[in-house]
Amino acid sequence: MNGKKILFVSSELVPYLPENEVSLMSYEAPRMVNSKGGQIRIFMPRYGNINERRHQLHEVIRLSGMNLVINDMDMPLIIKVASIPRERIQVYFIDNDEYFKRKSTFSDEDGNLFPDNDQRAIFFAKGVVETVKKLNWSPDIIHVHGWMASLLPLYLREYYADEPLFADSKIVTSVYGRSFEGKLDESMINKITFDGVPEENINALETPNYNNLLKVAVDYSDAVILAAEEIPEDLLNHISNLQKPVLPYVSLQEFEEAYDNFYNTQVLK
Secondary structure (H helix, E strand, O other), rough: OOOOEEEEOOOOOOOOOOOOOOHHHHHHHHHHHHOOOEEEEEEOOOOOOHHHHHOOOOOOOOOOOOEEOOOEEEEEEEEEEEEEEEHHHEEEEEEEEHOOOOOOOOOOOOEEOOOOOHHHHHHHHHHHHHHHHHHOOOOOOEEOOOHHHHOOHHHHOOOOOEEEEEEOEEEEEEEEEOOOOOOOOOOOHHHHHHHOOOOHHHHHHHOEEEHHHHHHHHHHHOOEOOOOOOOHHHHHHHHHHHOEEEOOOOOOOHHHHHHHHHHHHOOOO
């Protein structure tokens, strides 16, 4: 990976959120690339339950201040940054008070999904791309982890199709086990077509559940990693019908060589 640029975009990341399959691999994969001489950038949402003082987040004024249009509403984009000290890894946080200033990540205290999770996902996808454009950083690989990041491949290939910075970037999506029950707002598809995305390309999102979000993500990706032992059969069947490189599940203890080889021989071929 020496000298290669990899953009990691994740729903969750340790040490900022509790450990689970997504948050752990979202930390370990960049750490591995970093140790092998690759250049990395990591993005995640700045959820309200992340302790800014303890983790020393601070706003990057030169990157903040832009408004993103979400479903015909102007929403201010705030960029914060922090470092994971022992790894010398920097993390960028996509923030907006309306979407992320809450005491939990995806659902309220009663376990109900936030009704605007669809808009939060759109805002996160656009916010990542706009920030990377400001950084003028052209990644060789964009690696997506977790459902809140799952709209990024779609937006890169449709909404930002003419953006030269990403013309040669390869997109990899890691698919994990089902991470939420139920579905997002049923008008989600209308909010995405508002951005000029053809409705026939995202028919799956007429039912915006976990499986269908990930189906759209892998449809717009160049390669797929099966990042959990148990993945919904419906999703596995969809992936198996794609003519794309797929890395079967490898445990956290053994992933380094497998991911490094997959990046170099299947994704960057």
